Amino acid sequence: METRELRYFVAVAEELHFGRAAQRLGIAQPPLSRAIAQLERRLGVALLERTSRAVALTEAGSVLLVEGRAALDAVEAAERRTRRAALAGAGQPGLVLVTKAGASGELLSKLLDAYASEPGAVPVDVLLCGVGEQERLLRDGRADVALLHRPFDSTVGLDSEELRTEGQVVVLPAGHPLTAQAQVRMADVAALPGLPPPRRPGPDGTYPDGPGPQIRDNAQLYQLIALGRASAVLPESCRADLRRDLAAVPVVDAPTVTTVIAWPPHSRSLALAGLIRTAIRL
């Protein structure tokens, strides 16, 4: 199976429409039809159910969609990492670390400082991204290592080491009645009138239904909380860089959050190993 065939199939499987898929791929529709038909012939498997009105995935087609995406990511990763390895000989890029915008800022800066002072350290680029994007970036080679937060992020398919575990706090506008308390419970937070938890985009970029404002990162969230439009339960390390107009109260029965450093399983890079060692020693 060639990656071209896989790319074609994934496009059709995602669009469920040969015309649109062909447009997305920048080719005409007939060659696409033929390519898919040939793929099915070579596999000996029906991947799509076509009627003249609609296209649907077969059971085998769904499997190939999932597995094919993973395979394409792996090929892309191979290409990107090879390019980066060549540049690394020339000097510049080193490692790319990805983490969620506005999370673990203090831990991250400590880690970068500590690593930079190690002998043999290479330059580290920091990439900030939205929730759920990190895994993808690691898998397709755009990043080498990530700071993740369990249980929100999954470490499925990655190697990881735990760095720290912390409780959570509820973030509220300064002066909110609840901020007078030394601690609260999840039930208190859930009962806050007019302060629903925000909605974050899922892996596919869409937002779940329900109340609460849609947000993309913590800066947006803080602004909405300051405006009295939302509240949020966050790891307590967020207090280190909280705005002056917000306050945080520990939530005693919230699940603890574990910050982990994670990397693709078969990495062999010495620089990465050094960064991980530094992180564990922190």
Next chain:
Amino acid sequence: METRELRYFVAVAEELHFGRAAQRLGIAQPPLSRAIAQLERRLGVALLERTSRAVALTEAGSVLLVEGRAALDAVEAAERRTRRAALAGAGQPGLVLVTKAGASGELLSKLLDAYASEPGAVPVDVLLCGVGEQERLLRDGRADVALLHRPFDSTVGLDSEELRTEGQVVVLPAGHPLTAQAQVRMADVAALPGLPPPRRPGPDGTYPDGPGPQIRDNAQLYQLIALGRASAVLPESCRADLRRDLAAVPVVDAPTVTTVIAWPPHSRSLALAGLIRTAIRL
């Protein structure tokens, strides 16, 4: 990057010889030279250092060898799993479980019995293989799930659940003086005259240097122990299917062995989920 290019590069990188690689690929040498040159041009990266006498990998080439193998495995896995998914509609194959020959036999048979009596169970093929092959089989789609033994097997890049933890025993010929003791220590085993531990093949199929007989599976090992040519420290569950002419003595300070059930991280199969649930409940 097309899989054809990757296959070609991996062949050359493994052989370090264009002629042999071409032969292995079933093509002539000139097209292979051209394909590699074109790959390097498209990537903008030198992958090989050629002299007229020898071919060597560059830094970037080593990266592409590792990453490319992983990518090719992922593509193969996509193909195999798609084919299997199509057959599963027709009924037969179900799941493929892989484990080391001669390990966890009792646990395995319990698991298979328990799963078979679940509602909605599918047929499970059992594949027995040598040490270190399981990870490969899971990654390239020839198997769906494996029983692994930490710390001997790595679960890098896989999802897993622990099933049981056990101590280890030393296996000796029946009647050996040490079998009179209720327990021994690692130092006692290491000091056994003329009974070195066996050597098992590594991931590349070669044996480490040193004393001790070369073995491929536990049946060979048992025969060598019975002949008085070797001894071995194994998980205590091996006692369940030990030959009559062998005896086992607990080793109190040997590392404990954890049997885990492991599967590729992005599996979405209901049948697999059922098998895993059954295993955890055992």
Next chain:
DNA sequence: TGCCGCCGGTACCGTTGGGGCATGGAGACG
């Protein structure tokens, strides 16, 4: 030192097959 053999690269050529355009054919809809 000059010949030989090994090895990778280059030149050239035939053929495969991917892609474009035009068209066919089946089903939904008014």
Next chain:
DNA sequence: CGTCTCCATGCCCCAACGGTACCGGCGGCA
């Protein structure tokens, strides 16, 4: 029943893959 939508088919062209023949560099050997 005409029309529209959408996937498949027929036909053509050309890029590119693979094969054969040959070149050039380099080490070994007499």
